[in-house]
Amino acid sequence: MTAPPITEAPAAPPAPSRTRLLLTVILTGQFMAILDVSIVNVASPVIRSDLSASGSGLQLIISGYTIAYAMLLITGARLGGRYGGRPLFLSGLAVFTVASLACGLAASSAQLVAFRLLQGAGAALMVPQVLIMIQTNFEGAARARALSLYATVISGAAVIGQVLGGALVSADLFGTAWRPVFLVNVPIGLALLVAGLRLLPRGGPRRHRPLDLPGLVTLSLAVSLLVVPLVLGHEQDWPLWGWVSMGASVVFVGLFALVERRSAAPLVPARVLMARGVIPSALAVFGLMAGYGGYLFSLALHLQGTLGDSPLRAGLTFVPAAVAFTVSSLNWRRVPERFRRPMVVAGLAVAAVGYLGLALALSGGGHGQPLLWITQAVAGFGMGAVFSPVLAIALTHVAPEHAADASGLFVMVTQLGQVVGVATFGTLYLGGASMTTVGVALAATMLATGGCALTLLRR
Structure with a gap:
């Protein structure tokens, strides 16, 4: 079956200074969406007390965002391919910003649950457009750099969310307790809307096919x-x-x-799935993010529960991993191209070593520092050497007119990987396993993912 025609010609490549501003806008939107997954976890005890939320109500306040976000991601990607990344990004951003304001002003747990679902829906419209616009507005080295920053935002936002959430709740600004964790999105969202109206390109490939x-x-x-x-x-x-x-x-x-x-007009056309490297890259992203999500969740529980750390101190503990992830994610392009595919497999092996070191560091029952910091940095460095390169490898063989389909696939795989990781490793820890056991399980997951990624070595 032939692909439906592109009915709007791609826009002319924007000037370098404009592309930098474009990237800043879309990645800041991505940052806010990911931040909201973790920032609320820290505030949950205060929210429960202030709104007299039930246990199930609190679960939905925390998880409703993720449920709506994950469920609607592929829909957001398809709509972006049909109507263009610009209107969908701005619409999703507007919904997300309004919902954040409503969350910050919520008077009951039921209201907060409803507004969190709306927030997740806004994020699902906005986030897939980021990869679409990177794929259609950047080429070659510029695209590789954009994907590196994209990966850095994903890793950094999860950690910063915990640190920022702890800081905002502890500050209790003007007696508002937990509300600033939502309200902080409002001025940023408004500024992005103004900037986006000026900077996001109006052109780009659109595929007018059935939904x-x-x-x-x-x-x-x-x-x-x-x-x-x-x-x-x-x-x-x-x-x-x-x-x-x-x-x-x-x-x-x-x-x-x-x-x-x-x-x-299938949601994920066969030519996307059959493009060289797409399926093994998707499996690698899924396994990597499952490990990352499980690591963040289980170690946060261990630090705040078993070791009695404050939310702020627990969040700061993850900084070495985030910094190392950033360093490797921003510098993988320095590696000669012929070594980039092997680097993905090697990065997963390095992450496995880091998780094994984490298991060793925590085996004594204490914080295990400085070994804990070192091993987290090793794990973070390995993960950063995987995420951006594997996306670049996959997207190299995806045509711009299929950018929306590829974006929906990889964004959904990224999110589902984190959800599965939290459920799997979180259940393992909550079921009575020690962090040493969890660390070994995380290492095994990285090695298994590396086995899946071996097919990338075949050119």
Whole structure:
């Protein structure tokens, strides 16, 4: 089947100074969206006390954002491909900003849950457009640099969210307790909207094809049936409904595959999946982010629960990993091209060594410093040497007109990997396993992911 024609010619490449400003706008939007996943965790005890939230209500306040975000990512990507990245990014940003204001002013836990769902929906419209605009506005070395910054934002926002959340809650600005963790998004969002209206390109490839509603519905149901029990299950001791839901998710994945085979405009076209390196790269991203999400979640629980650290101190503990991730993510382009594919596999092995070192550092029952800092830096360096290169390898063989489809695929894989990692390693830790055991499991996951990535070595 031939691809539907591109009905709008790509815009002329913007000037270098304008592309830098463009990248600043879209990556700041991405930063806010990821920040909101972790920043609320730190504020959860204060929110529960202030709003008299029930246990399930608090879970939905924390997780509702992730549920809506993960479920609607592929839809946001497809809409971006149909109508253009600019209007979808700005629309998602506007929804996210308004929802953040509403969250900060919420008077009850029910209101906060509803506004968190709306926040997640806004993020799902906004975030896929970031990769779309990187793919369509940058080429060669400029694209590699943009992907490096993209990866840095993903890793840094998760850590900064915990540090910033702890600082804002501890400061109790004007007696507002937890509310600044949401309200901080409002001035930034408004500034981005003004800048985005001026800087985001109006052109770019658009594909006026059907939205494939059957595919959107079946995939959204498959993702939600998986994500909801993974997000809420460990807090409810893995009830029967969760297992039934995850089983139904498998059924809907099969149904989605059948629907897509008959679709004239499938959500993820075969030529994207069959592009060289896309499938092994997606598996590598999934495994890497599962380990990263599980590491952040389980170690944060250990530091604040078992070791009694404050939220701020716990957040600061992750800084060595974030710094090392940034260093390797921003410098992988210095490696000669012929070594970049082997670097992905080597980076996963280095991350495994870091996680094993973390297990050793915490085996004595204390903070294990300075060994904990060193081993986190090793793990972070290895992960940073994987994420950006593997995205660059995959996107090299994806045509610009398929940028929306590839963006939706990789953004969804990134998010699902983190959700699965939190559920898996969080359950392992909450089930009584020591952080030493969790560290060994994280290392094993990196090695298994490295095995999946070995196919990238075949040119």
